[in-house]
Amino acid sequence: MKHLAQVSVVGDGSSPFVDNYLLYLLAAASHSLSAKFHTLVKQQGISVNEWRVLACLADRPGLMLTELADFVLFEQSHLSKVIDRMVAQGLVERARADDDRRKVLIQISQTGRDVVRPLIGAAESHETASAQCLSKTELIALKRTLNKLIGYNG
């Protein structure tokens, strides 16, 4: 992505709006950092959506579908279809909750774990490489700030 200009950091209401617009900067940063890693993921034969689901499930096996959807930032109906495909591939399994038979709990399979483990390693390397332009302090501050924003705008 070509970022066409670096402009003032504090908005004064006059000059270009988008360049200093927080939502744009977040989207652009997310987009440009993702590009290379997503290419790598696809080369492993799994889609970006599948990677996201697997990475979340590696941390939190057995989330119900709606919780997982919130976590991976998908629409519920969308996740339901993504899970269809992943079940077909043997990456995850659906299970009904005992206490509430409406709930579908998503379990990562052994295959899923085998697929995701090396990708998590690759993601960590990629993060390190992508953030080479930041000091360790800056990176920590960035993450702290992003967490604040996420919590505040939940």
Added chain:
Amino acid sequence: MKHLAQVSVVGDGSSPFVDNYLLYLLAAASHSLSAKFHTLVKQQGISVNEWRVLACLADRPGLMLTELADFVLFEQSHLSKVIDRMVAQGLVERARADDDRRKVLIQISQTGRDVVRPLIGAAESHETASAQCLSKTELIALKRTLNKLIGYNG
């Protein structure tokens, strides 16, 4: 979006991966900050894509299609279709460049300007509200850091 846990800021390789993964935090922040504003945009009868195009064009009228696509983070073929719809709505116009008749320059129309102006105001208010949880210093540092990342991973 429900952020399920706040975990350590520095990755130690053991505990949950995703919660401290930069790409996830960027995507999650982008997602949760966008939600309310995107609802507002749609209530004005324009799509999020149209808003993005108009906001960029307000700053940079007359970009060629590919440049605009890079800027708004769309695929070229996708933007071509979005522009079709926007031309039909009278929001923008296509013009061939004199110096190179392959190039299509996208011009924002007066209607487009009228539509986007109040939305830019709304976007500014929304940004201020969303970032209430940050100090002014933190917000400036965040934007500076995001710009660094965008530049480094261009």
Added chain:
DNA sequence: TGATATTATATTCCATTTCATATATTTAGA
């Protein structure tokens, strides 16, 4: 100049995603 390569955009085909709604289960209240 003529042939070839490159660049910019549009189009086609197909997968993905969303919106609205249906189905199933549970909860709350009369």
Added chain:
DNA sequence: TCTAAATATATGAAATGGAATATAATATCA
């Protein structure tokens, strides 16, 4: 308990998005 409301997920139709490719214009170079 019975009924209505609420919740969780799935499904179908329609819109959107992306990869590959077609078309058109320009650039390169023998």
